[in-house]
Amino acid sequence: MGAIWLSPFYPSPMKDFGYDVADYCGVDPVFGTLDDADRLIAAVHERGMRIIIDWVPGHTSDEHPWFVDARSSRTSKHRDWYVWRDGSGDGPPNNWRAAFKGVPAWTRDPASGQYFLHSFLPGQPDLNWENPDVREAMHGVLRFWLDRGVDGFRADVVHNIGKDPLLLDLDSEQAGVPRFLFNDEAHTHEYLREIRSLLDSYDGDRMMVGEVVLFSTEQMAAYYGRGDELNLVFNFKSLYAPWRARAWAECIRESEAALSPQYAWPAWVLSNHDLPRHRTRYGGEAQARAAALMLLTLRGTPFVYMGEELGLPEADVPDEARVDPGGRDGCRVCIPWDASLGAGWSEEPWLPLAPEAGLRNVEAQAQDPASMLNLYRRLIRIRANSSALREGSIEVLRHCGKLLVYRRCMQDDSLIVAVNFSAAEVLWEDAPALAVEVASDARGEGEAFGGSLRPYQALLMSPRLA
Ligand code: NOJ
Numbered sequence: 001m002g003a004i005w006l007s008p009f010y011p012s013p014m015k016d017f018g019y020d021v022a023d024y025c026g027v028d029p030v031f032g033t034l035d036d037a038d039r040l041i042a043a044v045h046e047r048g049m050r051i052i053i054d055w056v057p058g059h060t061s062d063e064h065p066w067f068v069d070a071r072s073s074r075t076s077k078h079r080d081w082y083v084w085r086d087g088s089g090d091g092p093p094n095n096w097r098a099a100f101k102g103v104p105a106w107t108r109d110p111a112s113g114q115y116f117l118h119s120f121l122p123g124q125p126d127l128n129w130e131n132p133d134v135r136e137a138m139h140g141v142l143r144f145w146l147d148r149g150v151d152g153f154r155a156d157v158v159h160n161i162g163k164d165p166l167l168l169d170l171d172s173e174q175a176g177v178p179r180f181l182f183n184d185e186a187h188t189h190e191y192l193r194e195i196r197s198l199l200d201s202y203d204g205d206r207m208m209v210g211e212v213v214l215f216s217t218e219q220m221a222a223y224y225g226r227g228d229e230l231n232l233v234f235n236f237k238s239l240y241a242p243w244r245a246r247a248w249a250e251c252i253r254e255s256e257a258a259l260s261p262q263y264a265w266p267a268w269v270l271s272n273h274d275l276p277r278h279r280t281r282y283g284g285e286a287q288a289r290a291a292a293l294m295l296l297t298l299r300g301t302p303f304v305y306m307g308e309e310l311g312l313p314e315a316d317v318p319d320e321a322r323v324d325p326g327g328r329d330g331c332r333v334c335i336p337w338d339a340s341l342g343a344g345w346s347e348e349p350w351l352p353l354a355p356e357a358g359l360r361n362v363e364a365q366a367q368d369p370a371s372m373l374n375l376y377r378r379l380i381r382i383r384a385n386s387s388a389l390r391e392g393s394i395e396v397l398r399h400c401g402k403l404l405v406y407r408r409c410m411q412d413d414s415l416i417v418a419v420n421f422s423a424a425e426v427l428w429e430d431a432p433a434l435a436v437e438v439a440s441d442a443r444g445e446g447e448a449f450g451g452s453l454r455p456y457q458a459l460l461m462s463p464r465l466a
Pocket of ligand 1: 016019020056120156157211273274326
């Protein structure tokens with residue numbers, strides 16, 4: 001069953017475009033009202049889909065009433081809901097860096113003279129999850145939305161909620177890198193177990209997918225716990241992997257080795273709102289088509305970032321139109337619905353339109369059987385009807401510099417995926433007899449596999465009886 005993940009829509013000063021939440025239980029007027037949210041939840045369910053929403057547990061906006069109270073005095077009710085420390089000498093309490101501009105992760109509050117911790121912008125003070133009242137309040141937020149019918153949450157940088165109790169300096173090698181990229185504290189797992197039992201106490205399949213920005217597959221895998229922590233964890237190693245057969249074979253093998261089949265189910269993603277679109281990173285449309293075939297045939301849950309199904313490249317946003325403190329505007333531009341001047345949007349979009357909007361829009365691609373949009377649609381349909389693709393095992397059969405071949409298998413349903421990562425034709429010499437079901441470039445479908453793949457071609461194939 002398909003699901004929609006919405007990025008934050010809560011009231012926010014938008015310093016980090018909604019990831020600075022001023023009220024977890026409301027809707028920013030820019031997006032609508034709470035009634036609209038209820039109507040959206042119902043409308044998604046009516047269509048037989050699920051809806052998951054972004055939950056930002058690690059930090060609030062500095063305009064959230066909790067922080068406004070916290071900074072009002074050292075003895076305020078919410079003071080300890082955030083992480084406050086005295087400075088060390090003339091400077092901040094330690095050498096941690098924040099994300100974005102590499103500034104210190106501490107800002108001095110002139111009123112009390114103490115520093116507060118912020119893993120991201122100073123306008124995003126970190127919550128202190130050691131405080132049981134914070135945990136209870138954030139559980140309340142989950143309940144608020146679960147009671148309204150959402151099916152789950154995408155938990156923002158959730159590995160960063162537990163902090164080193166001693167707030168020790170990072171060593172000199174790590175000191176220049178944002179602290180949250182190393183944060184991996186044992187007590188975070190306790191918090192996640194509490195959250196999981198809350199989710200499991202609800203009817204239906206409520207779930208949480210975690211953004212755990214750790215690049216070791218083993219460290220990431222620990223966030224599934226023993227089936228009692230996160231339901232899904234994004235695989236960040238693969239998100240950052242280059243377009244190379246060896247790198248992807250390694251991601252698949254590591255994921256299979258580290259994720260216990262009993263407790264953990266992989267989650268794959270090629271692009272998101274935080275990094276340049278993969279079509280641009282991988283080098284072009286042919287690679288993006290092959291990547292789509294791979295994404296939708298891997299073992300695990302695939303996440304599609306809006307616009308990748310249209311093959312959108314990273315947009316070149318002019319300086320005067322840039323708004324994001326992290327420089328991520330190029331992947332966030334608005335997707336074109338049609339070829340009209342406003343691309344089907346009723347109001348002036350907040351960012352420029354995606355490039356080639358006249359060509360790469362939903363209406364045009366829906367009509368073209370060979371479009372990227374229809375490639376995604378076909379693959380999603382085939383996946384929904386194949387037990388091998390939905391639930392079957394995965395085995396990497398072969399990888400060299402250019403070619404990756406894996407098999408998906410569920411009892412007697414078995415499919416082979418072959419991906420040519422190179423700009424040259426590649427031979428698969430000892431290939432068994434196969435029939436091409438889907439080709440990323442739509443060539444050769446329905447025919448016997450001829451033993452070679454065209455440049456950047458990916459094929460989904462079934463065994464051919466002699
Ligand atoms: C991760 C989100 O994906 C990103 O967009 C945001 O800036 C940071 N967390 C801070 O919330």
